[in-house]
Amino acid sequence: MPPMSPVSAAPASATGAQSGAQVSCAATLSAPTREAAFAAAARDTGVPEPLLKAVSYMLSRWDDHSGRPSADGGYGVFDLSDRTPGPGTDADKGRVAEAKSQITRAAELTGLTADALRRVPNAGVCGGAALLASYQRENPRRDGLRSGGGDLAAWRDAVGRFGAGHDFVRQVYQTLRGGESRVTADGQTVTLPADESVPLPPAETAAAPDTGCPEDLGCEAIPAPYAKLTPTDPDNTTKYGNHDIADRTGSGGPKLDYIVIHDTEGYYDPSVRLVQDPAYLAWNYTIRSSDGHVAQHLDPKDVGWHAGNWYVNMHSIGVEHEGFAGDATWYTESAYQTSATLVKHLAATYGIPLDRAHVIGHDQVPGTVAGATKSMHWDPGPYWDWDHYFELLGAPIGGGRAATTQVSAGDVVEVRTGYQDNRQPLTGCAAASPPSPECVPGAGTNFLPLRQAPSEDAPLAADPGWKPSGEAGTTYVSDVSARVVSGHKLVVAEVRGDWLGVWWAGSLAWLHNPADRPVVLQAAAKTVTVKAGATGPAAVYGRAYPESAAYTGTDVPVQAVSPLEYTIPAGQTYAVSDDDVVTDYYRATSFDGSAPGDRTDVTGQDRYYQLWYAHRQVFVRAADVDLHDARPSALVSTAPPVVRGVPWVGRRLTASPGAWTPSPKKIRYQWLRDGAKIRGATGRAYHVTGRDRGTRLSVRVTASAPGYESGAATSAATAPVRSPWHRHRHSHRHQRHHR
Template sequence: MAVALIWGSATAGNARPSDATPGGFERAAEQAAAEFGVPKEVLLGVSYESSWWEANDGRPSTKGGYGPMHLTDTTSGGAYAHRPGEGPVDTTGTDDPSEHTLQAAAAMIGVAPRTLKRDELQNLRGGAALLASYQRQITREMPLDPGSWYGAVAHYSQASDTTAAGRFADGVFEAIRSGRQRVRKDGQRVSLPKTPSVRPTRSQLASLGLRTSAAAAVPECPSELNCRFVPAAASNYQVSARKSNGMDVDFIVIHDLEGSYDGGISWFQDPVSGVSPHYVMKADGSEATQMVATKDIAFHAGNYWVNLHGIGIELEGYAAQGPTWFTPAQYKATAALVAYLARRFDVPLDRKHIIGHDNVLPPRPARAPDAHWDPGPYWDWEKFMALLDADHRLEREAGGAESGGNIGIGQAVTIAPTYGKNPQTVTVCAPTCRTQTQPSNLLYVRTEPRDDAPLVSDLALRPDGSAGTNHIDDWGSTVVWGQEFVVADVRGDWTAIWFGGHKGWIHNPAGVNTRLAPNARIVRPASGVKSVSLYTTAYPRADEYPRGVPASEQTRFNVYTFPQGQAYVAARTPVDADDFFPATPTRPEVVVTGDQKYDVIQYNRRLAMVNTAETGR
């Protein structure tokens, strides 16, 4: 009864904060620590590393963790509709104990699991109880010295290998030794005073019986780059063994931060963000920071299957502020890194594999309006690909194809406007709206061959079929340098391409904005197939997953069509249907490979997947 009076219970609706007065969270943490014999510094350090002391209104992280102690709760038995890095986690998962620490903690303190999700006081108690149970397993005693809790803290991470567990514990003890201060979203200021005298007992890590894993001790960068390694938050990526485990790297994805270099790195170190790239590039080209080992899966593309096969690079800068953010030094440094990665992972140097975030379809149609469109219209793809020598190589492969020339229906063309001679007008609203006209990497796609014709409509963005706009974030009616499409018609200065299920027209006088692509691989609906299904991912069939591993949902983009009579350009080689599940303390990592193959096609501004069983050439 006394416990109930002290700790209260959850209220319906929003998560319940510790209280509205300054210091309420700290007092709650102090009481929880004292109740279960955990040093207060350890409890606050674990909470800081797990959630930055936030309750997040009772919402789960992308790892399925709740509250300031990030107690996990997933339920086995359904298909994965959401995967890590794609947004809100769903309520499905495996039966592994590492995914159900909330239930274990609830049983220890005698409180319903749903209460721990929404009442941060009970959440703190549950986390303290778990830490105490882990400590007893290691030392069979409850020491007052925070450093003697290193093994329990490493265990709390639920990591499956010594590298990840040690990284989490090192982060906690760095916070304890150096101190931390933060103002929570509810206005409370929380402090963890520095205690530099604490010496963590790292030898306890060996007692956990975890697998060993090679860490990225030094950054994976070409010798000409000034490169360092700063690890992202452990919850913002998954430990893997690409490509030795059979998972190929097929894409290198270019992003921009919409912010500063240091601010971006700090954000990716925040477990609340739920995202991370592999690399961050400074605007002046003077430094690169690797945050996730290339063997591991960073959450950067907003599409888990693309994350499985991608390496993400974030550029310091803003997509809407023009080319001044993308300096020559940044182009050169990024090109050096991409060339290095492409050699290591056999990634083709073309725009079906060296892509922008704007080329990645979101995992579900409902997410299309929020899909990212970076690096934006002012990233000079022509300049960048030339630095990779890809432009010259493609010309050699195409037999010296140049801009212009005779364009015929059914041929493939590469979108190739000269950046400096391609001014385009866009509307930028941030927050007031203005128009700006300057050199750009894009062309507008219209419904008819005339300048005043409406822009094509993307039904994922506009279910009512209304016309597209020239707003800078309206990606549904533009094509970008380097993309390849099949010619559907030619009228005067206008060329029609098959684009997003439509015949879309681009202004192309004398072929100045395109280049013939005679070696492009063109796919069409197979005989007898009325319309090819389009997907955002390439997962195996549900019956191909082993027992105990939930099938991921292979999402069909039903608003898009690929009917008979249309044709699209595909990557040179189809990809296997596959999926991945990271190792847990009781199970090694799982790679699931299906017997189906998918073509990655240039469908509109973004890439889409089509089953090769439905297509022909």
């Protein structure tokens, strides 16, 4: 949506402006760009322009989202909410009860209608600025507004009231110090210069229970109950909730290996009420969308029931985010940043790898037995921005490597889909994720489709676990049959032009990797194939449970090792995401842990590998497959070689090697005449000879570095080689013609 149109810039008749407004929005409404709108709103409200930009960035990254609501129901670049917040808990400092919603209050302050504040980008800018200014006027501790700027530190209380807490305030002031600049989804360039002189608010120092959070995150404790469902039942009852006692952060086990990213499929307040219900189920943390506020419910040492797979529950921390998987809404920057800060801290504390095989979506959790996959969850859904999230984690997908088309059969590639400009069609949002609206065309997505043949017209790939009858995938929002999500690793079986044939769910599927926008990166990963000499395919599992002998002497009943619907047929290869999987089973069936074998972690000797398989992570027994070492990644050309000089006989041409990732240690040159090698021409410079007359010259550069396969790239060809005397004779005729 453009920043302003003649209609939305018009006065009261277009925006429904009301009399009695305290702020005039005329200049902001008529601003030609979002950058200019921030400047105008700052002048008209007295809010420092940098502060306006910083608050807005934390709420929306300056995107307007074309009138769509955010995950918490807010609108526009200031995420103005329709809901009236109630008071927070003691731990939720800064969140005060408001008599009116932000949109209602902004409408009163500006005279604009609620509809204009939701749908007109510059109206939202003015409304947010007016609201922030009103909070400052009503702040009993204010140092006073200063025209055209003011002391930024004096606005902390107002910022806290806007974003509902101390954590949000720190994020805003960190943004002021560090600066930001980006191009929004609708093409608006907005820049906030860094200002390191801005003081950060002090970290929250109030005493609070240990929540497992970083010290400066200010997490709130809202404990999940561990209770009998019927209080009069004996302590050894098996009817209890809503989690299990364990020693995952100590020596008792099981070990923490995963962090599972969920969305709540609801709003924050009802979600935290649910987690306090003994008859429901528990997860570890909930993150509020409006300001990134974090509530902890479960100590990481204990086992939540959030993943729908007991093995994954045993080994994971569950983090819920306010929002809906099927809604093309947007998670606020504050929520992304807080979540990333929390997850990065948890990963470092418990040794969990920061990669897409261990920081996973609920949609990547496998079923437990054959037939269970089709009932697994699909959150956080196609609208969660994995690329941005892993940038915030400090572990960008692909490790900063350039995407490439230089791919061969046998390569392992990592997919990087993009988000903002990756707009895949989706259907069925309202039905799959009520109360979501219908899917919004043009919304950013986190996946790419796979097809059954190398053509955009071919049916989508099939997933026999998700759709046991074998039909093709669809665009239905919850149908993950044919969706490869950012960070996924695939093994290439075949290359046909812009299409890569990859192994997917037991079949060959095709990924489009266009030359003008490649979506894969060379990746190093171990791979597996069916064991040599095997008479059938290798079974695939949703749990890495121990062998029967491991239960001897434990009082723990043997747990069946049951395969899923999937197999690895002969001739297919899949990428390994973890070759050191814990083989274990944690027993927990009674409230007081008195049942035979309860609170015991049985570990086995049977070895498993974790794989990228279809949309999920699965396991395969090491005894059933051959493990192959990772092929070294090749160097990738990020800018082609260039030939410099005039292509005339007798002249000297030189080659620039272009740019490569990673940086090469050695460069080799081979000059080409009409694409064929010129014998002995292997230096950076080439002397043009008579043999070259009428041909086109180019240079092929081969780059190498220790630990990588060599990469090669060829320059563009020169114009046809000419003799200098042709040029001189033409020049003389031209001069005589003008005498």
